[in-house]
Amino acid sequence: MNSKTVKHISECFVKPQHVSEEMEQPLYLTPWDLIMLSINYIQKGHLFIKPQAVDDHQDFINTLLDRLKQSLSLVLVHFYLAGRLKTLKSENPYSYVIFVDIKDSPGARLIHASLDITVSDIVLGTYVPVVVQSLFDNDLAINHDGHTKPLLSIQVTDLVDGIFIGCSMNHCLGNGACYWNFLSALSEIFQGQGKSNNSISRPPIIKRWFPDGRSVYQPSFHTP
Structure with missing residues (x-):
């Protein structure tokens, strides 16, 4: 089982269908967000059985990838996950601030891959196979890596009899509840x-924390 390797077939970057004036502004991380910089990305996997009545597998x-790409472009209109982290240094006063930049970013990453294992190989064993990593x-990436890695990455892996959709989201942009939203x-x-x-x-919901000075926002991706 561990000898199986994932084959990357293609990848692309997806940008929001349109970007509002508000989203074009830098989204500054709060002190609480900065604590998360040394923590790993949120990773959640979603495993599906392929429909049996499929005439043409390719x-x-x-079709799945095209629909997912279009859906991702539309949902990114509402979330700041298509950006990259940037650090701004100030000399007077001496300080560093980290923010999410949407404009200077290729977008979220969407990957198509394949792996020659079955759904049963993943779910029926005593332990999760190492190859699932x-x-x-963005396995093993930390949130600070969002300066060079996508804040959101989705890998669609074609299995023998199923589809595994692995999602990685930068933890500075939200917690588990935010991810599920x-x-x-x-x-x-x-x-x-x-x-x-x-x-x-x-x-x-994007809440503004500080009324004066630099605009600092808490990316709160949840509902009241």
């Missing part, structure tokens, strides 16, 4: 493609 995969793009919004848009309204039922 067409099925291509390779189903996540993002994923729910992505699923909502994915399932509602073709409808004229691409809004989401639970948009993230």
Whole structure:
């Protein structure tokens, strides 16, 4: 089992379909966010059985990737996950600030990969196979790596009889609840493609912390 290796087939970067004036402004990390810089990314995997009635497997995969890419572009309109971290140094007064920059970023990463194992190989063993770590793009990355790595990366791995979607999100941009809110919004848009309204039922809340001086925001991706 451990001798199996993941084959990367393709990758692309996805940007928001459009960027609002508010999102074009730097999103400064708060002191609480900065504590998270040395912690690992949030990683969650989602395992699905392939439909049995598939006439053309390649067409099925291509359609899945196209729909996921379009959905991701739409949901990123609401979240700051298409950016990169940047550090700004000031001499007077001497300080460092870290912020999320959407404009100077290639976007979130979407990867297509394949692995010659079955769903049973993953779920029926006593231990999770080591190869599962390779189903996540940013495995072992820490949040500070968001200066050079995507804040959000989604790897779609084609298994023998299933699909594994591994999502990695920078922990500075939210906790586990925030992650699930993002994923729910992505699923909502994915399932509602073709409808004229691409809004989401639970948009993230961006709270302003400090009324004076530099605008500092807490990226709170949850609902009241």
